[in-house]
Amino acid sequence: MANFDLMRRLHTTDNPARIVLLVMDGLGGLPMQPGGKTELETARTPNLDALCVRGSCGLSYPVAPGVTPGSGPAHLALFGYDPVRFDIGRGVLEAVGIEFPMTPRDLAARGNFCSLDAAGNVTDRRAGRIDTDTCVRLCRELTARVRVPGVEVFVEPVKEHRFVVVLRGDGLEEGLTETDPLVTGKPPLAIVPESPAAVATATLMNHFVREAGQVLADHHPANGVLLRGFAKHPTLPTMSELYGLNCGAVAVYPMYRGLARLVGMSKVTFEGETPADEFRAVAANWDAHDFFFIHVKKTDSYGEDGNFDAKVGVIESVDQALPILLEKKPEVIVVTGDHSTPATMKTHSWHGVPTVIASPWARFDGTTTFGESACARGGLGHFPAVHLMPLALAHARRLNKYGA
Amino acid sequence: MANFDLMRRLHTTDNPARIVLLVMDGLGGLPMQPGGKTELETARTPNLDALCVRGSCGLSYPVAPGVTPGSGPAHLALFGYDPVRFDIGRGVLEAVGIEFPMTPRDLAARGNFCSLDAAGNVTDRRAGRIDTDTCVRLCRELTARVRVPGVEVFVEPVKEHRFVVVLRGDGLEEGLTETDPLVTGKPPLAIVPESPAAVATATLMNHFVREAGQVLADHHPANGVLLRGFAKHPTLPTMSELYGLNCGAVAVYPMYRGLARLVGMSKVTFEGETPADEFRAVAANWDAHDFFFIHVKKTDSYGEDGNFDAKVGVIESVDQALPILLEKKPEVIVVTGDHSTPATMKTHSWHGVPTVIASPWARFDGTTTFGESACARGGLGHFPAVHLMPLALAHARRLNKYGA
Numbered sequence: 001m002a003n004f005d006l007m008r009r010l011h012t013t014d015n016p017a018r019i020v021l022l023v024m025d026g027l028g029g030l031p032m033q034p035g036g037k038t039e040l041e042t043a044r045t046p047n048l049d050a051l052c053v054r055g056s057c058g059l060s061y062p063v064a065p066g067v068t069p070g071s072g073p074a075h076l077a078l079f080g081y082d083p084v085r086f087d088i089g090r091g092v093l094e095a096v097g098i099e100f101p102m103t104p105r106d107l108a109a110r111g112n113f114c115s116l117d118a119a120g121n122v123t124d125r126r127a128g129r130i131d132t133d134t135c136v137r138l139c140r141e142l143t144a145r146v147r148v149p150g151v152e153v154f155v156e157p158v159k160e161h162r163f164v165v166v167l168r169g170d171g172l173e174e175g176l177t178e179t180d181p182l183v184t185g186k187p188p189l190a191i192v193p194e195s196p197a198a199v200a201t202a203t204l205m206n207h208f209v210r211e212a213g214q215v216l217a218d219h220h221p222a223n224g225v226l227l228r229g230f231a232k233h234p235t236l237p238t239m240s241e242l243y244g245l246n247c248g249a250v251a252v253y254p255m256y257r258g259l260a261r262l263v264g265m266s267k268v269t270f271e272g273e274t275p276a277d278e279f280r281a282v283a284a285n286w287d288a289h290d291f292f293f294i295h296v297k298k299t300d301s302y303g304e305d306g307n308f309d310a311k312v313g314v315i316e317s318v319d320q321a322l323p324i325l326l327e328k329k330p331e332v333i334v335v336t337g338d339h340s341t342p343a344t345m346k347t348h349s350w351h352g353v354p355t356v357i358a359s360p361w362a363r364f365d366g367t368t369t370f371g372e373s374a375c376a377r378g379g380l381g382h383f384p385a386v387h388l389m390p391l392a393l394a395h396a397r398r399l400n401k402y403g404a
Numbered sequence: 405m406a407n408f409d410l411m412r413r414l415h416t417t418d419n420p421a422r423i424v425l426l427v428m429d430g431l432g433g434l435p436m437q438p439g440g441k442t443e444l445e446t447a448r449t450p451n452l453d454a455l456c457v458r459g460s461c462g463l464s465y466p467v468a469p470g471v472t473p474g475s476g477p478a479h480l481a482l483f484g485y486d487p488v489r490f491d492i493g494r495g496v497l498e499a500v501g502i503e504f505p506m507t508p509r510d511l512a513a514r515g516n517f518c519s520l521d522a523a524g525n526v527t528d529r530r531a532g533r534i535d536t537d538t539c540v541r542l543c544r545e546l547t548a549r550v551r552v553p554g555v556e557v558f559v560e561p562v563k564e565h566r567f568v569v570v571l572r573g574d575g576l577e578e579g580l581t582e583t584d585p586l587v588t589g590k591p592p593l594a595i596v597p598e599s600p601a602a603v604a605t606a607t608l609m610n611h612f613v614r615e616a617g618q619v620l621a622d623h624h625p626a627n628g629v630l631l632r633g634f635a636k637h638p639t640l641p642t643m644s645e646l647y648g649l650n651c652g653a654v655a656v657y658p659m660y661r662g663l664a665r666l667v668g669m670s671k672v673t674f675e676g677e678t679p680a681d682e683f684r685a686v687a688a689n690w691d692a693h694d695f696f697f698i699h700v701k702k703t704d705s706y707g708e709d710g711n712f713d714a715k716v717g718v719i720e721s722v723d724q725a726l727p728i729l730l731e732k733k734p735e736v737i738v739v740t741g742d743h744s745t746p747a748t749m750k751t752h753s754w755h756g757v758p759t760v761i762a763s764p765w766a767r768f769d770g771t772t773t774f775g776e777s778a779c780a781r782g783g784l785g786h787f788p789a790v791h792l793m794p795l796a797l798a799h800a801r802r803l804n805k806y807g808a
Binding site for chain 1: 434435438439442463467468469470471472473474475476477478487488491492494497749751752753754755756776777780781785786
């Protein structure tokens with residue numbers, strides 16, 4: 001784990017050196033045939049290779065060897081937060097994914113609209129997958145009409161039958177059981193507190209479910225709600241506090257802007273959605289931040305589709321656009337992924353993630369191409385992803401010496 | 405961290421195998437030009453290269469990736485002590501640096517003689533940098549005349565205006581604010597306790613400052629004292645207790661003999677100051693110890709001067725003298741640094757430190773030259789420096805099997 005106390009104590013803001021963290025989601029891969037090349041090794045990447053020549057390379061592990069991470073923990077690790085210690089609940093991730101501005105007083109849950117029969121038994125756990133417009137309208141009605149004593153209530157649409165409910169107030173607690181019976185023909189379960197501390201919160205949430213049912217009574221097939229993943233906003237120190245950085249996040253997908261927001265980054269707004277658009281956004285906001293997190297999504301999307309060639313293409317488009325970033329001459333540029341998504345597996349995986357740190361103070365390690373095999377032998381070795389931020393700060397000379 | 409409980413439980417003294425730990429201070433480096441060779445890679449080192457051929461190599465990290473250590477924490481890590489857990493305060497390091505024999509009942513502070521005007525305001529924070537002879541005389545006078553109720557007082561000269569003050573007694577506590585106002589024209593600050601536990605100690609230290617002022621009244625420009633870095637002697641288990649070793653320290657500079665003393669090593673006295681002199685001291689005391697720590701300082705000094713060629717020269721002089729050690733046939737010889745000090749940076753850095761463990765039981769890893777790039781691909785991998793002592797003990801076959 002990045003030692004927060006060390007980082008708080010050692011970081012300096014005397015040095016204005018800029019750091020760029022370029023994350024290609026699901027970057028790591030596998031060959032389609034034994035002995036073949038991975039997606040990254042197949043891609044033509046002259047600019048990324050040049051970074052390796054003047055940088056240090058390695059393989060990073062998001063959570064622990066053998067552990068396949070979701071996007072939430074994988075990004076927390078890249079930002080230097082131990083993803084096991086800071087376990088972000090599903091309700092919060094869902095809220096983060098729609099950029100709902102959560103506060104530390106908030107408790108969030110994932111919601112489904114569902115269909116109930118006259119006896120109150122669930123007949124469809126997804127309310128016939130109502131369209132998103134209906135979802136938006138019903139959420140607006142719930143927010144307007146449901147009252148829970150002593151707390152504010154927000155009901156925010158996600159997509160189709162999915163929504164997020166957030167209660168905001170003092171003393172709300174996690175540790176509530178879920179209401180989804182997981183089968184049809186049974187009524188939704190009551191929310192039960194898992195500890196004495198959560199008794200009051202369970203009462204409030206059960207109150208919400210009851211009131212929501214009354215508001216929705218005439219809206220079959222969406223005449224009930226199922227809630228799960230109750231979670232409080234995690235108390236995370238900000239990257240500004242830990243590292244002395246003024247961080248800007250450049251991401252096309254709301255989930256990643258939301259994750260960046262959790263650790264105190266500001267959102268950089270821009271037009272377009274290609275890597276070149278994102279890099280131009282960094283260049284246009286160069287003076288506003290000294291740390292930029294750039295998130296490229298499509299490497300992961302094509303990996304999950306099993307589309308090896310399209311993933312190669314996204315990597316090549318990042319490489320081709322890279323000069324837009326390099327022209328700004330960041331003192332440190334880190335290129336990595338949050339995890340691996342090999343096209344041959346069509347899913348996230350646990351494999352180490354190729355990583356390069358380029359800076360005038362990087363020790364040349366003989367790596368001349370950016371790829372899994374080359375990085376496995378690189379000068380950074382095989383390291384937990386939480387070490388990346390301390391390494392980036394060091395290469396920017398933004399950490400003071402520890403001890404005399 | 406070296407697992408103290410494991411080491412205590414597994415070490416055996418049945419095997420008299422000797423271990424030599426040769427530390428070239430600030431050994432790790434960088435090329436002066438991208439793609440060039442480091443200091444160590446530039447040096448002609450046939451004897452060190454031969455150790456690599458029959459040894460295992462790797463890169464060690466003193467504190468954590470990205471963290472640049474001072475000498476104190478870097479050496480503690482080499483000796484197997486977590487340098488974050490055992491955080492040695494500045495006052496103690498200053499006392500250690502003059503080999504003052506601190507005890508666990510001692511509280512130390514760094515002192516400056518300063519000049520005060522008639523109103524008690526500081527006019528010179530360094531008392532015109534009085535010469536060391538004057539410093540010695542004034543410290544003697546303070547030790548003789550200052551009385552603090554219930555504790556012993558030691559005032560020991562360091563150099564010019566710098567001294568160490570040590571209070572010895574029961575119940576002394578850390579957590580005191582400093583007296584240096586950091587500017588002239590203001591009076592020294594009173595010492596304030598940072599916790600209730602330190603109230604009594606603050607009173608005693610303020611008493612010392614007051615009495616010292618009276619003793620020094622007629623000694624302008626050195627008519628006052630400024631104190632900072634109040635710190636207690638850390639409670640460290642000895643290397644003898646942890647590892648079952650009888651340790652001797654060979655070092656030219658008092659700071660490193662002092663650090664060795666903190667972990668229970670004995671000082672090996674000798675004439676001269678070259679690496680050859682140090683190695684002859686080991687040979688002459690071969691039967692007195694089964695572990696030798698040898699400290700070579702000048703690699704770091706020339707690194708801090710930015711003198712690449714002179715650092716190369718020191719490494720070559722170590723290599724040339726190495727046969728003096730090798731003739732004694734130590735079962736294990738470890739060659740490493742406490743941290744990197746690249747000449748191009750003129751300061752300590754966070755970069756991994758080249759390390760070789762040569763022993764009949766080392767696994768050959770294909771390394772044939774001692775250097776950063778070669779070690780980055782070595783069989784020991786990239787490892788925290790606190791792992792080095794367990795590895796050295798294992799290669800000396802001084803650790804029993806864990807479990808059946």
